[in-house]
Amino acid sequence: MHVPDGFLNAPTSVATSVVAAGAVGLALSRARxxxxxxxxxxxxxxxxxxxxxQMLNFPVGAGTSGHLLGGALAAVLVGPWTATLCLxxxxxxxxxxxxxxxxxxxxxxxxLMAVVGVWTGWLVFVGLRRxxxxxxxxxxxxxxxxxxVVSVPVAALTFTALYAVGGHAPIPLGELAAAMLGWHTVxxxxxxxxxxLAVGSIIxxxxxxxxxxxxxxxxxxxxxxxxxxx
Amino acid sequence: xxxxxxxRVSTTRLVVVGLxxxxxxxxxxxxxxSSNPDxxxxxxxxxxxxxxxxxxxxxxxxxxxxxxxxxxDARLSGGxxxxxxxxxxxxxxxxxMHLLRxxxxxxx
Numbered sequence: 001m002h003v004p005d006g007f008l009n010a011p012t013s014v015a016t017s018v019v020a021a022g023a024v025g026l027a028l029s030r031a032r033x034x035x036x037x038x039x040x041x042x043x044x045x046x047x048x049x050x051x052x053x054q055m056l057n058f059p060v061g062a063g064t065s066g067h068l069l070g071g072a073l074a075a076v077l078v079g080p081w082t083a084t085l086c087l088x089x090x091x092x093x094x095x096x097x098x099x100x101x102x103x104x105x106x107x108x109x110x111x112l113m114a115v116v117g118v119w120t121g122w123l124v125f126v127g128l129r130r131x132x133x134x135x136x137x138x139x140x141x142x143x144x145x146x147x148x149v150v151s152v153p154v155a156a157l158t159f160t161a162l163y164a165v166g167g168h169a170p171i172p173l174g175e176l177a178a179a180m181l182g183w184h185t186v187x188x189x190x191x192x193x194x195x196x197l198a199v200g201s202i203i204x205x206x207x208x209x210x211x212x213x214x215x216x217x218x219x220x221x222x223x224x225x226x227x228x229x230x
Numbered sequence: 231x232x233x234x235x236x237x238r239v240s241t242t243r244l245v246v247v248g249l250x251x252x253x254x255x256x257x258x259x260x261x262x263x264s265s266n267p268d269x270x271x272x273x274x275x276x277x278x279x280x281x282x283x284x285x286x287x288x289x290x291x292x293x294x295x296x297x298x299x300x301x302x303d304a305r306l307s308g309g310x311x312x313x314x315x316x317x318x319x320x321x322x323x324x325x326x327m328h329l330l331r332x333x334x335x336x337x338x
Contacts, residue, residue, distance in 0.1 A: 001268065001269065001270045002268075002270070003270065004283035004284070004286065005283065005284040005285075005286065005287065006282045006283045006284035007274070007279065007282055007283060028330065031330050032330055032331070032332055033332075035327055035330050035331040035332065036331055036332045036333075037331060037332075037333065038241060039331075040324075040327040040328055040330070040331040041241055041242075041244075041245045041324065041327070042241070042244070042245070043323065043327040044245070044320060044323045044324030044327050044328075045244070045245050045248045045249065045252075046323075047319055047320075047322075047323035048248075048249060048252045048316055048319050048320050048323060049248065049251075049252050051252075051256065051315055051316065051319040052252040052253075052255040052256040052260075052312070052315075052316060053255065055255070055256050055260040055263060055296065055312055055315075056255060056259060056260060056263045057263045057264040057265070057266070057268060058263075058264060059264045059266060060269070062272075063266050063267070063272070064266055064267060064268070064269060064272040065263075065264035065265075065266040065267065065268050065269075066268055066269050067263075067268065082327070085326065085327075085330075086323060089319060089322050089323045089326065090319060093315060093318050093319050093322065094315075095288065096288055096291070097288065097291055097293050097314075097315065097318060098288070098291065098293050098294060098295065098296050098311065098315065099286040099287075099288040099289050099291055099294040099295055100295070100296070102283075102284070102286060102287070103286070103287040103288065104287075156269070156270075159270065167279070168279070168282040169278070169279035169281075169282050171277050171278070171279055175277060176273070176277060179273040179276065179277065180269070180270070180273055183269035183272065183273060184269050187268075187269050202244075205238070205239045205244060206238065206239055206241070206244055208238075209241070209244075
């Protein structure tokens with residue numbers, strides 16, 4: 001879903017850049033609450049994984065492909081503010097080094113994937129977690145997967161809304177919305193599967209590091225630690 | 231540190247194994263990724279606004295479009311670009327997260 005230069009007009013691109021800059025600025029201060037000595041390395045790994053996974057376009061039929069956006073995955077693993085930063089790093093490197101996603105469209109892409117993708121995923125995840133709290137930490141991968149499925153069409157509809165405001169070419173909006181929603185619902189299923197597997201693998205090895213599992217971590221045995229200052 | 235009742239994977243081990251998996255995905259598996267247009271590109275093409283895309287400002291980058299300039303073999307070219315991307319994202323992301331983290335003895 002990387003928007004190239006030229007799809008949106010200059011005023012819209014400036015507006016999305018301002019929103020993106022504000023969101024990243026806020027994330028830079030709020031992510032401190034999510035990051036400590038234990039979780040900071042996982043956040044680095046999440047950014048690298050999102051970059052790698054975004055190279056792996058999977059076919060979704062009729063000559064179309066899709067790839068992971070990674071917003072829900074990152075939000076559940078390292079927290080939404082940190083996830084916004086992870087996605088922003090990936091998008092900036094992709095745009096500047098790999099010519100993937102326009103430079104003037106970087107703000108648009110940050111809004112679509114690092115803000116809308118991440119926060120839709122996180123809010124859906126938190127809502128679902130409230131409903132099935134008793135299922136505990138084992139439910140986290142499936143809830144993350146469902147949140148991921150929802151996040152992709154929402155990001156696609158956000159693009160449609162931006163295009164309605166500042167699209168360069170006159171396109172019937174109903175048609176655009178239907179086409180974006182249709183394809184990205186299918187791509188969202190792939191997003192859900194990858195998110196389920198990736199979150200599941202961290203839950204299986206280090207559930208204590210997973211931000212979305214905080215307060216859920218079931219019956220971990222108490223450890224006796226020595227050398228911890230009182 | 232005392233022996234835990236059951237051994238858990240250390241953070242270092244998790245990160246090293248995770249990075250290795252990512253390197254294989256970006257450096258090798260990516261050669262089998264679908265080269266069809268993605269959802270947005272396909273929609274733009276079928277509705278006729280793909281042409282409004284301008285040439286990319288980074289089109290002259292040695293790694294533009296996930297290839298490596300001067301490397302003819304497609305798999306090698308794409309794989310190298312993927313590995314370079316992994317390295318750059320890793321340096322920036324691990325560095326940023328390290329700078330932002332609360333130290334364990336911070337009072338917040």
